[in-house]
């Protein structure tokens with residue numbers, strides 16, 4: 001498989017000959033409205049932090065289907081809704097998201113289930129917990145996905161989640177060889193973390209020591225608190241740099 005990080009959680013996964021686009025946010029730098037409150041360091045910059053590393057045309061070339069883990073502004077935006085062909089297959093997490101995407105004009109929608117598929121690729125929805133403490137209620141529902149195919153390694157896309165027992169259970173059940181985690185340790189000025197911190201990434205590694213862990217959702221939005229530089233020095237300290245991959249925006253990993 002190939003995983004190309006575009007920016008934030010937006011990525012292209014090439015798997016068993018198909019190209020899946022995950023969580024497209026196509027806005028230009030600073031084009032989106034402010035988030036609900038300032039970040040932990042009190043900055044309240046407009047999102048996203050950077051422009052896309054490649055053009056939208058290039059991103060959309062030969063995309064076969066789309067997976068939306070949830071519909072927060074940094075995973076689905078108006079620019080993406082306008083750019084995508086309305087008949088492209090889109091997997092969503094629930095009826096609520098299906099309704100929103102249908103209202104945007106999309107016609108080929110499916111709620112990701114325990115036994116979904118795209119062609120001969122098996123897809124399974126996984127549980128996610130978008131934050132710790134009271135912030136979880138504000139953040140709402142998210143789902144992840146496991147992908148399986150005889151010609152490929154098993155891939156687990158954890159999505160916007162902190163480390164918790166269901167991530168552990170998914171790892172024990174599916175034994176994924178590649179895991180993609182969202183690791184920017186996003187925090188608002190009040191409340192706990194919203195996605196994985198470096199300690200959470202380390203826990204994921206301990207649960208799946210042989211898996212390649214790809215860390216995305218870094219430095220893309222104003223409330224990311226963990227930088228790539230800081231995560232790199234953490235994984236070097238732990239001597240796990242061969243297992244924790246930290247792509248730059250636009251970079252493609254062959255796994």
Ligand SMILES: [Zn+2]
Pocket residue numbers: 009072074075160217
């Ligand atoms: Zn997010």
